[in-house]
Amino acid sequence: MKGNKKKDTYESRFTITNTKRLRCVVSIQTSFFYSPISQSVTTMALLSKKSDADEKKILEEILKRENLLEERRGALDKWDKELKNREEELTNKLQQVTKLTPDEARQEVLKYWEQKLQKDIAEQIKAAETKVREDAKRRAQEILVDAMRHGATDYVAEYTVSTVKVADEEIKGRIIGKEGRNIRTFEKATGVDVDLDEAGVIRLSSFDPVRREIARVSLIRLIKDGRIQPVRIEEVINEVKKEIDRIIFEEGEKLAHTIQIYNLPQELISLLGRFKFRFSYGQNMIAHTLEETKIGISIAHELGLKVDIVKLGCLLHDIGKVVMDREGNHIELGVELLKRLNIPKEVIDCVASHHEDVPFASPEAVVVYIADSISGARPGARMEELGDYVTRMKEMEALAKEFPGVEEVYAMQAGREIRVIVNPQQLDDAQTMMTAQKIKEKIAQQYPNFPGSIKITLLRELQVTEIVK
Numbered sequence: 001m002k003g004n005k006k007k008d009t010y011e012s013r014f015t016i017t018n019t020k021r022l023r024c025v026v027s028i029q030t031s032f033f034y035s036p037i038s039q040s041v042t043t044m045a046l047l048s049k050k051s052d053a054d055e056k057k058i059l060e061e062i063l064k065r066e067n068l069l070e071e072r073r074g075a076l077d078k079w080d081k082e083l084k085n086r087e088e089e090l091t092n093k094l095q096q097v098t099k100l101t102p103d104e105a106r107q108e109v110l111k112y113w114e115q116k117l118q119k120d121i122a123e124q125i126k127a128a129e130t131k132v133r134e135d136a137k138r139r140a141q142e143i144l145v146d147a148m149r150h151g152a153t154d155y156v157a158e159y160t161v162s163t164v165k166v167a168d169e170e171i172k173g174r175i176i177g178k179e180g181r182n183i184r185t186f187e188k189a190t191g192v193d194v195d196l197d198e199a200g201v202i203r204l205s206s207f208d209p210v211r212r213e214i215a216r217v218s219l220i221r222l223i224k225d226g227r228i229q230p231v232r233i234e235e236v237i238n239e240v241k242k243e244i245d246r247i248i249f250e251e252g253e254k255l256a257h258t259i260q261i262y263n264l265p266q267e268l269i270s271l272l273g274r275f276k277f278r279f280s281y282g283q284n285m286i287a288h289t290l291e292e293t294k295i296g297i298s299i300a301h302e303l304g305l306k307v308d309i310v311k312l313g314c315l316l317h318d319i320g321k322v323v324m325d326r327e328g329n330h331i332e333l334g335v336e337l338l339k340r341l342n343i344p345k346e347v348i349d350c351v352a353s354h355h356e357d358v359p360f361a362s363p364e365a366v367v368v369y370i371a372d373s374i375s376g377a378r379p380g381a382r383m384e385e386l387g388d389y390v391t392r393m394k395e396m397e398a399l400a401k402e403f404p405g406v407e408e409v410y411a412m413q414a415g416r417e418i419r420v421i422v423n424p425q426q427l428d429d430a431q432t433m434m435t436a437q438k439i440k441e442k443i444a445q446q447y448p449n450f451p452g453s454i455k456i457t458l459l460r461e462l463q464v465t466e467i468v469k
Helices: 038-098 102-150 170-176 178-190 209-225 230-242 244-258 266-277 285-303 307-316 330-340 345-352 363-377 384-401 429-446
Strands: 015-017 023-025 161-165 193-195 201-205 406-412 417-422 455-459
Touching: 038 102, 161 209, 170 178, 170 209, 178 193, 178 209, 178 230, 178 417, 201 209, 209 230, 209 244, 209 266, 230 244, 244 266, 244 285, 266 285, 285 307, 285 363, 307 345, 307 363, 330 345, 345 363, 384 406, 384 417, 384 429, 417 429, 429 455
Parallel strands: 417 455
Antiparallel strands: 015 023, 161 201, 193 201, 406 417
């Protein structure tokens, strides 16, 4: 009724108890007033009661699941405890039976499986080693082939013949001279054979490279000078003989600069120049040194080693072969020389071990040894026949020089002719003829199976020079 207020209080209580004895009390207190909207409030209260019932069911379901999880957790804890007890029991029994501690048992198991898998492991290791070896071999071949390709040089060694080019064939007639006087004087003074048969070229033949070089330089100077006559020929040849040390120095300097090495001691450069006139088993030493140095540099670059050490080691490895004032093998002489000239120790080690006389002191020393072996062992690099030929020529000259009154001996035309120059003041004509006969008998005895014949020519010439002032 309008204007009248009446208050009713409703209280609902319910109790929910879970396993933990938790009591939950829900109190709902609602005040109603007799008003025009009281009917709507009643409707809302009914809906609220329905919602409370749903919440009660959800809470009961949650509590039920929690109880189930607790039960399962307890069961799992009990099972875990039983398993641990069982494991401990079995471990104790196993220790009693085997009389082994856990660590000892673990080692036994590992040892068993190691033995069982040892064959498989060995096979895998062998396969890996084989693969690495093959890869290393292939890589080494690539490095060496590339190094040998870089080792090719354009230096042409003159073994027994030197050539001089001429622009005019008339020059050959002037070299021959009237009745062959000029060419005879030239051959006598130089000890070389002069071949004029080929057009545009004069060939100088001798087994001795120093003689050939003196003859070559002298002939070039005579052609430029234009005065080709016996007296002038002898003057030029004597001048060149005096200048041979300077020529050798220039060759040594040229060799060092070719491989870009500068500021070497002058004594060392002079010795390097002798390489042009020195052969090792038929291989010219300048050609061998250039080739070996280029190979060594290429290998050092590939392996990331000290290129300067390898370069110097290759250049100087045979320097002892041209040391003439001391006795000993070329390695000992070379090491002694380089120590005296204060060359770096790493370079000296390379020289000392390039024939494996001493252990290798560094990777650079190994590279020098390899480069030397490649250059010397490649097909065509060395010719034993040439070495034997040079030795035979020197022996022939030495045999003729044993006789008194002999000044100079020249073995020519591959040993088929021996020219002997005698001192006219010590031997007269009769004695010269007797000396020729003795030389013939000596050489026939020394070389009984020489192919072909040997011509022996003795030259006795008295030359008197007076100067009018």
